[in-house]
Amino acid sequence: MSRIKALGEPYPAEVRATFDKIMGVGVPPLVLFSTIASSDRAWRKFTGGSLLDGSLLTLRQRELVIDRVCARTGCEYEWGVHVMAFAQAAGLSKEEVAGTLEHPLRPEHWKEEEAILLTAIDALHDRATLSDEEFLSLGKHFDDDQVLEILMLAGFYRTVSYIANGLALPLEQNAARFSEYQKGMTAKNLR
Structure with a gap:
């Protein structure tokens, strides 16, 4: 059990769309993602970076x-x-x-x-x-x-x-x- 309660379903539309983009449509989010998403500000900050795009490192x-x-x-x-x-x-x-x-x-x-x-x-x-x-x-x-x-x-x-x-x-x-x-x-x- 996480020390901060994870965001539960139904997810807000914007959060669900981000989960679907990261995980694949309909795939449950990782506990890390749903926990951070319990704070709108933290989730926006966390997803603001794009270091996994594969453009600079293999x-x-x-x-x-x-x-x-x-x-x-x-x-x-x-x-x-x-x-x-x-x-x-x-x-x-x-x-x-x-x-x-x-x-x-x-x-x-x-x-x-x-x-x-x-x-x-x-x-x-x-x-x-x-x-x-x-x-x-x-x-x-x-x-x-x-x-x-x-x-x-x-x-x-x-x-x-x-x-x-x-x-x-x-x-x-x-x-x-x-x-x-x-x-x-x-x-x-x-x-």
Whole structure:
């Protein structure tokens, strides 16, 4: 049970239209969405961004950012939703998905560009900044618009993690679970 009551049906027409656009017509909204939609202002602010449009980062890059942010913040709710919904389409193997949970990161298990991307996410999580070296490394693989997108995406999903964790949202029924991917890992290897 969430700490804030989710918006129930019947949904206002504008909210239903947004749910249908995000989820598909007639598909029930995620608990995250119906909970945030319980506040008109919060819902408008939350849906105001458009970071999932696929115009600057590949699906794989985007999902690596989101999965790593959610893993590092311990947000099983959103991590599980994204693994369930996008990992296969993003070409992420089960081992790579498990790798998003590992800490410290093992860069040798990733392509150079992905290791740099994931290292940047770790730096943002740990220090809320990038060193000059980390920024220059990102710049070798991503242009300025993409770097801004990465920073905004990481920040947005940290916010999503705060919401999901802070409200103790129940895990979605079919979403992936940390435990499915943590076999053989110790607590030391996580977060």
